[in-house]
Amino acid sequence: MSFDSIPIHVVPPGEPGLTGNAPPLLRELLEMVRRLLETGEPSAIDLSALPLTPADLDWLRDKLGTGEIGVTLQANGESTLNETACPGVWWVTHHNEQGAVTSQFIEVAFVPDLVKAHPRDVEIGSEYLELLVSDL
Amino acid sequence: MQGPLIDTLARRGVTRRTFLKYCATLASMMALPPTAGRAMAEAMAAARRPSVIWLPFQECTGCTESITRSHSPTIEGMIFDMISLDYQETLMAAAGHQAEEARQNAMKDNAGKYLLIVDGSIPLGHDGAYSCIGGRSNVDMLKEAAAGAAAVIAVGSCASFGGIPKANPNPTGAVSVSDLVKDKPIVNIPGCPPIPVVMTGVLAHYLTFGSLPELDDKGRPKSFYGNTIHDRCYRRPFYDQGKFAKTFDDEGARQGWCLFELGCKGPVTHNACATVKWNGGTSWPVESGHGCLGCSEPDFWDGGSFYKALSAPADPLKFAAAAAVVGAGAGVAVSVANRVKKNTAKATHETTTLADLEK
Structure with missing residues (x-):
């Protein structure tokens, strides 16, 4: 017997619309971007911790637009770090x-931490390169 | 196996970015600020393995199963491996005197610093004779191990609240860890079994901040037990609309309506199943069509039938307006009903003796 033959279909209730919780986030982002420019301090908003409906998230995403850079990370599932039309504001989704989706953030940073290579990892890379060179 | 956590993870093919991503998600689940993910990753990556002694008492090993077999190798499982688990009967290779010696050594070498994990309730009847390890009663072992522990983590409903062994008529005189240990910080992680990530979250918090997370009035981490199942349930809109399944195979059940009238204990149960889910985020009881049993609340086994509604449903429209109030009211009603029930049960039951068990 396949699961398809079980006649239970969860019908999601009508998609809740905009709650009005998204617009204030734009003000918060503005503050965060100003802080980044003045002090260089990065910050982030945890979207899964806020009462936002899918419609709210779509609205926010639409307002922020799409930027030039999109980064895909394959680490225990895919993660995407996409710059929005506002440089320095990144939409980060972890799968x-x-x-x-396991978590979702808006990060305000010149480059998100996750993208940078850690010095210790670079060291390991250089050891590998040395190995390649010694084999020449 | 010694050295910082990140090196051990790297040897197992977990990259730094994977770990960073994991910590970001963990911090989010624990309702910590977004920047805490990075702090957590840095602190945990550099952390030395804390000594952990795990004492299994009157239990079914379901909690161990939940945590060690949560999913094919998760970082959860690996972090669990990374602690220096100096004593865990089910998992350790040693047995008999060697095992007990390992426990004694760990307690001596890490006095005042080790974490003590307990699963299972502790029977006090007949001087604790109902459950013994190596000829010593559970209560005796708990008191000895707790004396030198930095903190005690009670895993599962049995260790947290007494659980099923304590259910009426409680033949073994089972009690919880917090009934016996009064002078150490105790974290309760109830659930039958508890959600694996809660366990990791508490360990991660301890490794990162050197302290235990904030707890509610029942000793449970607020970040995971702060909301009721009902608060975060995806079927909640149906409750608000007054749409209930009346039997397990009626039209309402097929439409995925609210299971309140089928006995769902979601409104009075604090746990994270609705958000974290089970089996690697696949599903959870309500999503599979069965109401919540309330397993992370004290004395859930004695709360009446799993299939009896918390209170008689009122007019659907009134429900929508007063949903929250009804939820709270139902909780009080249930606990009063429980108390009455418990007293009746106590009055009608005779004390079980050893002779009874041998019949």
Whole structure:
């Protein structure tokens, strides 16, 4: 017997619309961008911690637009770090290996930390390069 | 196996970025500020393995199963490996005197610094004779191990609240860890079994900040037990609209309506199942069509039938307006009903003796 033959279909309730919780985030982002410019301090908003409906997120995403850079990270599932039309504002989505969204952030930074290579990892890379060179 | 956590993770193919991403998500689940993810990653990456002694008492090993077999190798499982688990009967290779010696050594070498994890309730009846390890009663071992612990983590409903062994008529005189240990910080992680990530979250918090997370009035981490199942349930809009399944195979059940009338204990149960879910985020009881049993609340086994509604449903429109109030009211009603029930049960039951068990 396949699961398809079980006659239970969850019908999601009518998509809740805009709650009005998204617009204030733009003001918060503005503050964060100003702080980045003045002090260089990066910051982030945890979107999964806020009462935002899918419609709110779409609205926010639409307002912020799409920028020039999109980074894809394959680490225990896919993560995307996409710059928005406002440089320095990044839309970050983490997926697990099953493809479900595990967390979602808006990061304000020149480059998100996750993108930078850690010095210790660079060291390991240089050891590998030395190995390649010694084999020449 | 010694050295910072990140090196051990790297040897297992977990990259720094994977770990950073994991910590960001963990911090988000624990309702910590977004910047805490990075702090957590840095602190945990450099952390030395804390000594952990795990004592299993009157339990079914379901909690161990939940945590060690949560999913094929998750970082959760690996972090769990990274602690220096100096004593865990189910997992350790040593047995008999060697095992007990390992426990004694760990307690001596890390006096005042080790974490003590307990799963299972502790029977006090007949001087604790109902559950013994190496000829010593559970209560005796708990008191000895707790004396030198930095903190105690009670895993599962049995260790947290007494659980199923404590259910009426409680033949073994089972009690919880907090009934016996009064002078150490205790974190309760109830659930039957508890959600694996809660365990990791508490360990991560301890490794990062050197302290235990904020707890609610029942000793549970607020970040995971702060909301009720009902508060975060995806079927909540149906409750608000007054749409209830009346049986398990009626039209309402097929439409995925609210399971309140089928006995769902979601409104009075604090846990994170609705957001974290189970089996690697696949599903959870309500999503699979069954109401919440309330397993992370004290005495859930004695709360009446799992299939009896918390209170008689009122007019749907009134429900929508007063949903929150009804939820709270239902909680009080249930606990009063429980108390009455418990007293009746106590009055009608005779004390079970050893002779009864041998019949």
